[in-house]
Amino acid sequence: MPDLGFDISFLVHIYLILILAYAIMIMSSYLILAYLSARELREYLKRNSFVDYEVMLSSEYAPAMSLIAPAYNEAATIKENVRSLLSLNYSNYQLIVVNDGSKDDSMEVLISNYDLIPAEFTYSEQIETKKIKGVYVSRNAAFKKLVVVDKENGGKADALNVGLNIAANPYVVCIDVDCILDKDSLLKLAKPFLESHGKRVIATGGVVRIANQCVIVDGRLVEVHIPDKMLPRIQVLEYLRAFLLGRMAWERLDGLLLISGAFGAFDKEIAILAGGYNTKTVGEDMELVVRMRRYMLENKQPYTVSYIPDPLCWTEAPESADIFKKQRSRWMRGTIETLQIHRKMFMNPKYKLLGMVSVPYWTFFEFLAPFIEFAGIVITIVFVVLGLLNWHHFLLLLLFVYCFAVTFSILALYTEERTYHKYRKRTDFAKMIVAALVEPIYFHPLTVLSALKGYIEKIRGKKSWGEMTRKGFNKPS
Amino acid sequence: MESIWEAYKAGIWVEPFLVYSIILFIVVGVTLFLAIIIIRSEKINRRKNHAVYSEIIDNMFMTVVFTNAAYEQLKLNNDFAPYIGLKYFRKQMLRAIINLHQNYEGVYAKKLEDFYFQSGLMAMSVSKLKSQNWEVVCKGIQELAEMQVTKVFPALVKISKTSNKQVTIAALKACAKLNGSKGLAHLSTYKYPIDMWTQVNIISAFKRTYAHNEHESVEVLLTSANTSIVSLGLKIIHTLELSPMIPVVMQLIDNAPNDHIRQEANDVLHYLNLNKSF
Numbered sequence: 087m088p089d090l091g092f093d094i095s096f097l098v099h100i101y102l103i104l105i106l107a108y109a110i111m112i113m114s115s116y117l118i119l120a121y122l123s124a125r126e127l128r129e130y131l132k133r134n135s136f137v138d139y140e141v142m143l144s145s146e147y148a149p150a151m152s153l154i155a156p157a158y159n160e161a162a163t164i165k166e167n168v169r170s171l172l173s174l175n176y177s178n179y180q181l182i183v184v185n186d187g188s189k190d191d192s193m194e195v196l197i198s199n200y201d202l203i204p205a206e207f208t209y210s211e212q213i214e215t216k217k218i219k220g221v222y223v224s225r226n227a228a229f230k231k232l233v234v235v236d237k238e239n240g241g242k243a244d245a246l247n248v249g250l251n252i253a254a255n256p257y258v259v260c261i262d263v264d265c266i267l268d269k270d271s272l273l274k275l276a277k278p279f280l281e282s283h284g285k286r287v288i289a290t291g292g293v294v295r296i297a298n299q300c301v302i303v304d305g306r307l308v309e310v311h312i313p314d315k316m317l318p319r320i321q322v323l324e325y326l327r328a329f330l331l332g333r334m335a336w337e338r339l340d341g342l343l344l345i346s347g348a349f350g351a352f353d354k355e356i357a358i359l360a361g362g363y364n365t366k367t368v369g370e371d372m373e374l375v376v377r378m379r380r381y382m383l384e385n386k387q388p389y390t391v392s393y394i395p396d397p398l399c400w401t402e403a404p405e406s407a408d409i410f411k412k413q414r415s416r417w418m419r420g421t422i423e424t425l426q427i428h429r430k431m432f433m434n435p436k437y438k439l440l441g442m443v444s445v446p447y448w449t450f451f452e453f454l455a456p457f458i459e460f461a462g463i464v465i466t467i468v469f470v471v472l473g474l475l476n477w478h479h480f481l482l483l484l485l486f487v488y489c490f491a492v493t494f495s496i497l498a499l500y501t502e503e504r505t506y507h508k509y510r511k512r513t514d515f516a517k518m519i520v521a522a523l524v525e526p527i528y529f530h531p532l533t534v535l536s537a538l539k540g541y542i543e544k545i546r547g548k549k550s551w552g553e554m555t556r557k558g559f560n561k562p563s
Numbered sequence: 564m565e566s567i568w569e570a571y572k573a574g575i576w577v578e579p580f581l582v583y584s585i586i587l588f589i590v591v592g593v594t595l596f597l598a599i600i601i602i603r604s605e606k607i608n609r610r611k612n613h614a615v616y617s618e619i620i621d622n623m624f625m626t627v628v629f630t631n632a633a634y635e636q637l638k639l640n641n642d643f644a645p646y647i648g649l650k651y652f653r654k655q656m657l658r659a660i661i662n663l664h665q666n667y668e669g670v671y672a673k674k675l676e677d678f679y680f681q682s683g684l685m686a687m688s689v690s691k692l693k694s695q696n697w698e699v700v701c702k703g704i705q706e707l708a709e710m711q712v713t714k715v716f717p718a719l720v721k722i723s724k725t726s727n728k729q730v731t732i733a734a735l736k737a738c739a740k741l742n743g744s745k746g747l748a749h750l751s752t753y754k755y756p757i758d759m760w761t762q763v764n765i766i767s768a769f770k771r772t773y774a775h776n777e778h779e780s781v782e783v784l785l786t787s788a789n790t791s792i793v794s795l796g797l798k799i800i801h802t803l804e805l806s807p808m809i810p811v812v813m814q815l816i817d818n819a820p821n822d823h824i825r826q827e828a829n830d831v832l833h834y835l836n837l838n839k840s841f
Contacts, residue, residue, distance in 0.1 A: 102577075135698070136705070136729050138764070138767075141764055144767065146802065147759060147766075147798065277760060280758065280760040281758050282758065478578075479581070482581040482582065482585070483581060485585050486581045489584075489585050489588035490588050492592055493589075493591050496595045496596055500595045500599050503603065507606070515603070
């Protein structure tokens with residue numbers, strides 16, 4: 087050990103204890119959440135096996151819903167996507183497509199394919215938005231559910247706010263226009279709103295899964311495959327871990343902070359009373375849920391947020407590292423901004439479980455984790471340089487973390503196998519096992535790097551989303 | 564305790580802790596991996612068996628429906644006899660007869676009901692009602708209701724009073740299915756609040772079995788002390804457009820237990836009057 091003029095071994099000792107304690111805490115939290123999630127999932131599946139969703143199809147008491155689909159430069163796929171959204175199994179809904187100032191010919195494609203004409207549309211601007219250029223409806227009775235809004239570009243949150251202002255129904259479903267929805271997705275999403283008793287259901291979220299390399303026909307997913315490319319393949323695993331072994335637990339605890347922007351339903355009245363989507367953050371989906379919950383708590387209204395574990399929405403994951411990094415750095419910025427806006431809730435008993443558990447969890451294990459991991463790498467390098475590193479312990483520690491990550495991924499695969507069993511081919515299973523082995527050494531460092539990029543972008547004051555190029559879904563040969 | 568503290572101070576706990584944790588993770592990981600393989604192979608076997616049994620069961624029920632063959636005869640038939648006693652085969656047979664019954668009416672449905680009784684499948688369904696697992700109870704209720712076993716009606720009324728929501732829904736739907744509008748009269752004394760989802764399910768079941776001029780039980784619902792049951796009664800009147808119930812609805816408006824019910828009753832009255840005038 088070099089002579090630094092003071093006893094460094096004590097500091098090293100303290101550092102190691104803190105890091106190990108943090109690692110054990112994060113691992114324990116994953117295991118506890120996984121346990122709660124698995125239990126809740128089992129209960130849900132049991133309950134769901136007796137549910138007859140058809141009764142809602144013919145019932146006049148099915149909640150009326152408005153789907154809001156913001157579109158920006160989607161001309162290539164918008165025709166099929168809208169057709170798919172118009173053919174969902176639900177009797178009582180309208181579809182609002184908001185063209186957010188696209189630079190391509192999205193609007194022309196919609197007008198010509200759906201026989202749109204300008205309509206006189208009265209609505210109250212309860213949330214301030216960018217200017218609406220026109221509202222269109224179809225002359226064709228087959229598309230009577232469709233409303234298209236053409237507006238100046240203002241970003242996804244602004245487009246969703248326009249939808250909230252225009253929506254005629256008490257519940258809104260916010261979706262990404264390029265997502266593939268399960269035919270029964272609205273039936274499943276609507277059910278929790280009917281089940282509320284004593285507590286108002288203010289939002290419902292559904293599981294999002296990765297559709298890369300899956301076969302899509304006429305806007306419907308007909309064959310599920312695991313991608314060959316490693317990056318999207320590991321994202322399949324990551325989504326399984328997050329949705330099957332995480333969110334159900336938060337639902338059980340009633341501490342869910344995030345409903346994916348790709349697919350979520352909201353009580354319109356509460357969403358508007360809470361102020362609608364925040365246009366100043368790139369994490370508008372999480373921020374809205376937190377703000378709606380905060381609104382309900384501050385106004386002492388009993389409420390809950392529900393979550394459906396069935397795979398209802400399929401989305402395309404980034405296949406290139408560059409786009410992946412852009413997406414994840416944006417997610418990190420969104421997390422930072424949401425936690426910053428609602429910092430008052432942190433460890434505040436007034437906000438009950440949300441303030442005492444959910445927000446601190448996100449702060450310590452979602453926001454701070456990449457920073458702590460990065461600091462660990464830097465300090466390890468310093469130890470190597472100073473000759474302080476105990477290589478034996480270091481390698482054991484690495485193996486400890488690696489084995490935990492692989493085991494946790496296999497637990498997610500096991501849960502999937504016992505529940506939805508979507509990936510039936512033997513080759514798909516083999517691919518997932520390889521993904522589980524590779525994830526900690528390839529994918530995880532990439533997510534940490536992207537999160538660090540997110541920190542830096544946030545410090546520099548970056549506000550934009552960044553271009554997200556999508557490859558498009560596979561079509562059958 | 565002291566030795567643990569000493570070991571901690573000396574730092575010798577780190578290595579065993581890490582080594583044992585790694586071993587634990589590997590053991591758990593490998594076990595889960597093997598469990599996945601076992602589950603997958605079981606599913607493959609089950610699918611294979613299912614395909615084989617499906618063919619046999621289809622033939623069996625075609626014989627039952629179209630040739631008047633009784634269960635005793637089928638038991639002696641070499642094509643079916645080796646399978647009839649198998650547990651999984653019987654389970655699949657039960658599922659198949661329930662599905663098939665949904666597609667048949669009249670004399671064919673009656674033949675299936677007779678077979679259900681003779682083969683002991685009905686006894687299997689009845690035994691499910693006594694299970695500790697609510698999901699098994701629900702399954703039994705659904706089977707018995709589908710096969711029109713009216714003699715279990717009193718048992719279903721009793722079961723419907725449980726606090727388990729799934730069982731309640733299944734039992735109430737079954738009551739409506741087995742006994743039409745009379746199947747709901749007992750709801751007037753139901754003490755738990757029922758949510759909208761349950762109400763939608765009951766209305767749906769009621770709609771299918773409703774016979775004209777059977778208003779008494781709906782009228783009884785409006786007298787319940789449970790406001791969610793009153794609300795259900797109003798929704799049934801609205802859905803089935805029961806204009807003869809107008810005086811009863813008017814009476815409810817005068818004696819409504821709360822503003823919400825009064826408003827709902829007013830809406831229904833308005834709707835019925837509007838319909839009547841057309």
